[in-house]
Amino acid sequence: MANQTESQELQPRQKQELQPEGTRPGVVFRPDIDILERADGFSIYADLPGVDESNVSVRLEKGVLTLDAQLSALPDPSWSPLHAEYRFGAYHREFRISEDIDSDRVSAKMRNGVLELQLPKTAHKTPRTIAVQAG
């Protein structure tokens, strides 16, 4: 029965708010992510509901990947709120990537409010044999 589709009840966490950092105005959330590593690269998925592709920035600098996103729309101010379970704000997250990434081949795409990043490893990681010489 290993292939049975998972259909357990969803129990996600509430949006995680980041500690205010002073320089960043407004509420900032820490998006939920998945990180997968294959032999040739990493895939990162981040939940960014309400964000379109033009409002996401991904930077890779000195082994640190920084993800920033802004909402593309806010609720109409003329509506009166009756019930609120989620709040609005930006998203921010940083990761240290321990392996060398081929930054020219990094790709990103947004689908249904999920960012998918492909980070290929640089090709020179082939194992080498080091000859040991007698002293």
Added chain:
Amino acid sequence: MAQYSLYRPGAAAGFGSLFEDLRRDMDALLGRYGSDPSGANGWRGVFPAVNLYEADDAFVLTAELPGVGPDDIQVQLEGSTVTLQGERKIEYPPKGSASLHRRERQAGAFRRAFELPAEIDADKVEAVHRHGVLMLRLPKTPRYQPRRISVRGS
């Protein structure tokens, strides 16, 4: 699964008491989640998180559904009760071909129901799913819509 009433005809009027009811429901639900042996520590929300607004002529319900395609969401309206259900699917590669360093996103089925405080004109309901947010516009039937009464001098 959880069914929330945002309005109960028998309850004392006013949204204050409606929210009391809602909170009690939430607490009951969270109690259940708290005893979940899979190890939920701290607050866990329900999925999807929903906001509800009232405009003059309609209610607007928004739900954060990242990663759920329009085909995986069903919206049903029965009287003034709106139900969202569906499934969030996440496909992971087969074991051995990749290692999962972090897994915070969760997959599974969801179902939530809301009772709205007025009759809804079912034929005019609109549902839009954009950037992982579902927005339902639920117009009130004409008798629940505000009407301007002109006041004349005698």
